[in-house]
Amino acid sequence: MTKRPTIHDVASLAGVSKSLVALVFKQDSGVSEARRERVLAAAAELGYTPNAWASALRSNNTGFVGIIVADLHNPIFTEIADEARQTLAAKGVFSFVATASILDTPNGRVLDPAPIQHLLDLKPGSLLIVGGLPDLQPFSSLQASIPIVVALTSATTLPGAVSIRSDDRAAMAEITAHLSGLGHSTVAYIGPSGRTVMDDRRRAFEEAAADSGLRFVWVSTGGDTDEAAGRQAATEALALTVKPTAMVCFNDNIAFGAQDAVARLQPPRQVAVTGYDNTYIAGFERISLTTVDQDRSHIVRQACNLLTDAAAFEAARGSALLVAPTLVVRGSSVKLTN
Amino acid sequence: MTKRPTIHDVASLAGVSKSLVALVFKQDSGVSEARRERVLAAAAELGYTPNAWASALRSNNTGFVGIIVADLHNPIFTEIADEARQTLAAKGVFSFVATASILDTPNGRVLDPAPIQHLLDLKPGSLLIVGGLPDLQPFSSLQASIPIVVALTSATTLPGAVSIRSDDRAAMAEITAHLSGLGHSTVAYIGPSGRTVMDDRRRAFEEAAADSGLRFVWVSTGGDTDEAAGRQAATEALALTVKPTAMVCFNDNIAFGAQDAVARLQPPRQVAVTGYDNTYIAGFERISLTTVDQDRSHIVRQACNLLTDAAAFEAARGSALLVAPTLVVRGSSVKLTN
DNA sequence: TTGTATGCGTTATCAA
DNA sequence: TTGATAACGCATACAA
Secondary structure, eight states, X not given: OOXXXXXXXXXXXXXXXXXXXXXXXXXXXXXXHHHHHHHHXXXXXXXXXXXXXXXXXHHSOOOOEEEEESOTTSHHHHHHHHHHHHHHHHTTOOEEEEXXXXXXXXXXXXXXXXXXXXXXXXXXXEEEEESOOSOOHHHHTTTTTSOEEEESSOOTTOTTSEEEEEOHHHXXXXXXXXXXXXXXXXXXXXEOOSXXXXXXXXXXXXXXXXXXXOEXXXXXXXXXXXXXXXXXXXXXXXXXXXXXXXXXXXXXXXXXXXXXXXXXXXXXXOXXXXXXXXXXXXXXXXXXXXXXXXXXXXXXXXXXXXXXXXXXXXXXXXXXXXXXXXXEOOTTSOOOOO | OOOOOOHXXXXXXXXXXXXXXXXHHHOSSSSXXXXXXXXXXXXXXXXXXXXXXXXXXXXXXXXXXXEEESOTTSHHHHHHHHHHHHHHHHTTXXXXXXXOOEEXXXXXXXXXXXXXXXXXXXXXXXXXXXXXXXXXXXXXXXXXXXXXXXXXXXXXXXXXXXEEEEOHHHHHHHHHHHHHHTTOXXXXXEEOOSSHHHHHHHHHHHHHHHHTTOEEEEEEOTTOOSHHHHHXXXXXXXXXXXXXXXXXXXXXXXXXXXXXXXXXXXXXXXXXXXXXXXXXXGGSTTTOOBEEXXXXXXXXXXXXXXXXXXXXXXXXXXXXXXXXXXXXXXXXXXXXXX
């Protein structure tokens, strides 16, 4: 194995001290042109690149952005993470994505501290958390020292963080208005409970549904947010004695499961389904899911700005930014027929 | 900010030397029960966890598995990465997922070396690469020193690595037999070219199609593998003078795009579509995509075994393991009607 | 402008 | 069995 060249190797090849090499790779000024070129040439010859983590160990600040994805299975999480990574890269800021790991224990779901801790050991200059985590405890001691932005959920237990999410009340008002306009009067809400977004969104639905004069029932998916849980809960909802003619789902994944449940109905029956997130799948012709667009790029832009501009973050610290959602109407929200 | 406790803090609280604390956290034996308990108690009180990267710096070996995901947009990549992470965690092995970043340059697509380099700086004990990368250069100097496993593609430029992928020839033979059994005789292949899996899979299709006596045409998606490229290429294919009655797609994402193109046909016309990967989306009732199942869990199990068992890896070094695929027949592969 | 010394949190080596 | 010391690759204060 060819060992990776270090600052030491470059220094000895260029015939200078290690400090000088460090200087060349840090600042623009403070080193003479002649030496700078010698160092750069030596570095190029050896193929040297700085070891960012060794430097982090020493300086306690690398300036990179740590990105934590709550769940790889939800496309909107990976899309946001990926877009953030690209946006930051365009600004010349490096980011590192880590995925959270949820452990199923007898006491319920717990956040595995290890992957998080490992990312934090890397000493990120700021942190972006995408999606809801069972537990924000590992970050509580950090919120004073680095900017933390939480996207797609609110960070109630992290008062020093900034959260950016779409306005659920506005979204649910649009959805219920849309459905009642289509003639629906009995609607089921299919979604989980337990964490902030989950409960907030459901309550937002319930208020909006009441305002629109809809009869509604909530069928829980437990703590799950995937299509399997959606399929199961929707199947239950469709078997209720007071049959809902529309199902409003917590997110797209659950809605896809609900669509499955509708497709399997015997005898066939048309039931409207709506989602939340506008993942790319919702736009497929065969899916055509009416859903709420969270304005991904706006969320990402805002998040990246806060993550890289300390003053902007301080000004926003502790606030919960709401982004205006848009209802994307597609074929899944069918008109009521009888 | 409360600083994270270090080995130093634990040592002074327990009234022992740092070396002893390190020993306690390293091995089971070699330290007296009395001291071990004192150290453990102190560590618990302070909430100490070792800083893995500082230890990597010194020991040159952390034992963790680095996982590189080629593309977050493809569900099978994230699913494999996630399942590998869980499988390794069950074995008590920590893994860290990094996502590759592809840069669009005038010279075509290039792998951004930075994220890769950063992961390698962490000194993984072994490496899992999920999906095809434009360039395996950054790993060439590494293949002698640590086990590298490449999943879902072959590593032609990395002779020291082990690749695990499904048998494209077997899969394509099944697909073409299935389609010709349904009465199809003119089939379009929708897929990219340029990298190994891309070209291999296409050639496998062409051979199988010829063997099955099918007429076929290839409509390229360029270098793209997403649904937008699939939609576009499939639209072209459907407009050909010799109209294909079936479209075999490189992967599920492209197939979803192809399904979109079919759905938009005016006047409506039934065209069979097949995919490759059996992502969870393919199983949705409204999608019902006939596709090739790569036997995810078998691939993951095999990969994780090689990544954690040095002897097993050495025995397999340089080989390309083929996993038997299964054709999952669903509603999208319609019978030929006229 | 350049070099020396020291420390980040850890492990490895060697004595005791 | 335990402790002192050096080193990993780098950054920073300070001296030259």
